[in-house]
Amino acid sequence: MSILVIAEHDNSSLKQATLNVVAAAKAIGGDIDVLVAGENVGAVAEAAAKAEGVNKVLVADNAAYGHFLAENLSELVAEVGKGYSHILTSAGTTGKDFMPRVAALLDVAQVSDIIRVESEDTFVRPIYAGNAIATVKASDSIKVVTVRPTAFDPVAAEGGSASVEQLDVVKDAGLSSFVGEEKAQSDRPDLASAGIVISGGRGMQNGDNFKMLEQVADLLGAAVGASRAAVDAGFVPNDMQVGQTGKIVAPQLYVAVGISGAIQHLAGMSDSKVIVAINKDEEAPIFQVADYGLVADLFEAVPQLEEELKKVL
Amino acid sequence: MKVLVAVKRVIDYNVKVRVKPDNTGVDLANVKMAMNPFCEIAVEEAVRLKEKGVASEIVVVSIGPKASQEQIRTALALGADRGIHIETDEEVQSLEAAKLLKAVVEKEEPKLVILGKQSIDSDNNQTGQMLAALTGMGQGTFASEVVVDGDKVNVTREVDGGLMTVALNLPAVVTTDLRLNEPRYASLPNIMKAKKKPLDSMSPADLGVDVAARLSTLKVEAPAARQAGIKVADVAELVDKLKNEAKVI
Ligand SMILES: Cc1cc2nc3c(=O)[nH]c(=O)nc-3n(C[C@H](O)[C@H](O)[C@H](O)COP(=O)(O)OP(=O)(O)OC[C@H]3O[C@@H](n4cnc5c(N)ncnc54)[C@H](O)[C@@H]3O)c2cc1C
Numbered sequence: 173m174s175i176l177v178i179a180e181h182d183n184s185s186l187k188q189a190t191l192n193v194v195a196a197a198k199a200i201g202g203d204i205d206v207l208v209a210g211e212n213v214g215a216v217a218e219a220a221a222k223a224e225g226v227n228k229v230l231v232a233d234n235a236a237y238g239h240f241l242a243e244n245l246s247e248l249v250a251e252v253g254k255g256y257s258h259i260l261t262s263a264g265t266t267g268k269d270f271m272p273r274v275a276a277l278l279d280v281a282q283v284s285d286i287i288r289v290e291s292e293d294t295f296v297r298p299i300y301a302g303n304a305i306a307t308v309k310a311s312d313s314i315k316v317v318t319v320r321p322t323a324f325d326p327v328a329a330e331g332g333s334a335s336v337e338q339l340d341v342v343k344d345a346g347l348s349s350f351v352g353e354e355k356a357q358s359d360r361p362d363l364a365s366a367g368i369v370i371s372g373g374r375g376m377q378n379g380d381n382f383k384m385l386e387q388v389a390d391l392l393g394a395a396v397g398a399s400r401a402a403v404d405a406g407f408v409p410n411d412m413q414v415g416q417t418g419k420i421v422a423p424q425l426y427v428a429v430g431i432s433g434a435i436q437h438l439a440g441m442s443d444s445k446v447i448v449a450i451n452k453d454e455e456a457p458i459f460q461v462a463d464y465g466l467v468a469d470l471f472e473a474v475p476q477l478e479e480e481l482k483k484v485l
Numbered sequence: 486m487k488v489l490v491a492v493k494r495v496i497d498y499n500v501k502v503r504v505k506p507d508n509t510g511v512d513l514a515n516v517k518m519a520m521n522p523f524c525e526i527a528v529e530e531a532v533r534l535k536e537k538g539v540a541s542e543i544v545v546v547s548i549g550p551k552a553s554q555e556q557i558r559t560a561l562a563l564g565a566d567r568g569i570h571i572e573t574d575e576e577v578q579s580l581e582a583a584k585l586l587k588a589v590v591e592k593e594e595p596k597l598v599i600l601g602k603q604s605i606d607s608d609n610n611q612t613g614q615m616l617a618a619l620t621g622m623g624q625g626t627f628a629s630e631v632v633v634d635g636d637k638v639n640v641t642r643e644v645d646g647g648l649m650t651v652a653l654n655l656p657a658v659v660t661t662d663l664r665l666n667e668p669r670y671a672s673l674p675n676i677m678k679a680k681k682k683p684l685d686s687m688s689p690a691d692l693g694v695d696v697a698a699r700l701s702t703l704k705v706e707a708p709a710a711r712q713a714g715i716k717v718a719d720v721a722e723l724v725d726k727l728k729n730e731a732k733v734i
């Protein structure tokens with residue numbers, strides 16, 4: 173078996189999710205190559221070559237891939253990937269965008285968002301917002317799979333010494349172009365891989381009040397997340413949404429503040445190691461999954477939390 | 486321009502899903518079914534494009550059992566003009582759904598195809614991208630804004646780092662995210678009118694598409710249940726537990 177992992181990165185650094193995907197590839201077994209496609213990705217390729225368990229790094233460095241446009245990436249990946257038994261990438265928004273296109277170009281099914289590998293052709297994945305866990309077997313000759321990063325412990329970032337090979341395959345489908353982006357700037361850790369996440373919901377009442385959570389987050393070195401209701405109401409940007417249709421997180425500690433605990437929210441955080449809920453409604457469903465529940469008004473509890481943490485940290 | 490919208494019949498998002506005791510799937514007997522929420526957003530977007538004079542006709546298509554016609558009628562009540570039902574009792578997976586939709590695209594030649602980003606049952610998030618690949622169209626996935634501008638469409642996309650805008654040549658495929666719009670409700674008069682709107686029915690075989698599944702589901706289980714923990718009396722106790730019991734801070 174030979175597995176092609178498509179690296180997730182931002183042209184300057186390799187995303188940790190790639191190491192989780194390599195771990196999933198190791199669970200399948202076989203030679204693992206990593207494809208780094210982007211623009212000016214020398215540093216990313218170097219980082220990928222150091223990852224544990226990687227055999228070879230293939231680099232497609234071209235402006236056509238600079239913004240990860242699915243139309244271009246998918247043609248590249250389908251061409252490079254057709255010699256492999258498996259093509260894997262992380263189930264982030266980039267992978268979700270280009271990978272089904274790869275599958276269609278290769279005329280194979282895609283297995284989305286796997287959380288476990290049973291064998292080379294059998295994978296486990298949540299369905300119905302995590303209310304059910306399906307074991308599925310793929311019959312196509314090439315398995316196209318997206319991986320939920322939080323479900324696999326990452327391989328070591330250092331220690332490997334893969335060879336690096338430049339590809340000169342340039343695919344520009346000419347169907348789409350990049351217009352612009354608004355990237356949220358934050359010095360806090362990346363939500364999807366943070367060790368501690370503190371999230372606010374509709375109970376926060378407005379965006380300004382999220383500052384309370386940010387102060388606690390900064391004490392803890394945590395990322396800040398949100399429920400859909402908080403995003404829909406415009407309190408915070410979309411990329412902070414945790415849940416079935418937002419980001420999946422599984423930190424050591426997840427603190428839900430003013431979040432009721434709808435199933436779609438739980439789908440994104442219920443694999444966290446320790447869950448804390450702060451909610452003034454003692455019947456809120458979030459308490460059914462919380463290890464530590466505090467029934468309180470968040471406008472009192474969160475400032476107190478900041479004070480208490482200052483004492484012990 | 487003509488807009489094609491794909492809508493899927495799924496379990497209502499409020500229903501508590503239960504896994505069948507024999508682990509073959511989830512129990513769909515006597516549960517409330519509805520239009521996939523992301524497809525409601527797709528229909529709404531098409532209707533708004535029509536209200537703005539950008540879209541001239543909205544064709545809505547659904548693949549599934551006879552009862553999927555309910556979801557097509559709902560879309561017609563919301564403002565779609567015409568329905569296409571591809572009737573099958575088989576489970577149709579994303580690649581096969583994309584092939585069926587491709588056949589419809591070839592017949593109808595829409596300038597824009599709008600799908601949901603994700604079905605809330607399979608949680609696949611594949612069909613729109615596959616359709617775009619099969620038809621050679623550009624794709625604007627996870628859209629939070631769609632602006633048609635001559636022979637292009639600008640799509641703002643909800644991505645991990647924030648928002649990203651792409652320009653696509655028309656015809657193109659768009660898949661909807663939650664913030665694209667807030668779907669309206671159908672009024673009673675419109676529900677009545679929808680009953681008279683045209684609805685064509687056909688089979689996958691009529692479209693020459695083999696819908697045999699490539700993925701087989703070996704079993705479906707309930708997730709490991711999380712135990713509710715304890716209630717703490719105050720913030721001081723909470724911090725103490727996190728530090729000394731759970732040891733996570
Ligand atoms: C297709 C679809 C996809 C979805 N995807 C997601 C998703 O990915 N992520 C997601 O989160 N949701 C998602 N949802 C929405 C989900 O169903 C819920 O509507 C949402 O999670 C509710 O957010 P909330 O808990 O912040 O708001 P609410 O349910 O309104 O809860 C607010 C909570 O705050 C508490 N509160 C209020 N004031 C205070 C106070 N002063 N102090 C303490 N507590 C207070 C209240 O008691 C209440 O429990 C999705 C829904 C659909 C239909």
Ligand SMILES: Nc1ncnc2c1ncn2[C@@H]1O[C@H](COP(=O)(O)O)[C@@H](O)[C@H]1O
Nearest residue numbers: 491492548600601603604609610611612
């Ligand atoms: N059986 C179906 N009938 C009509 N549209 C579908 C069907 N399956 C998927 N789709 C469309 O594809 C979107 C994404 O579905 P999926 O790829 O299954 O998550 C849905 O929101 C629909 O717009």
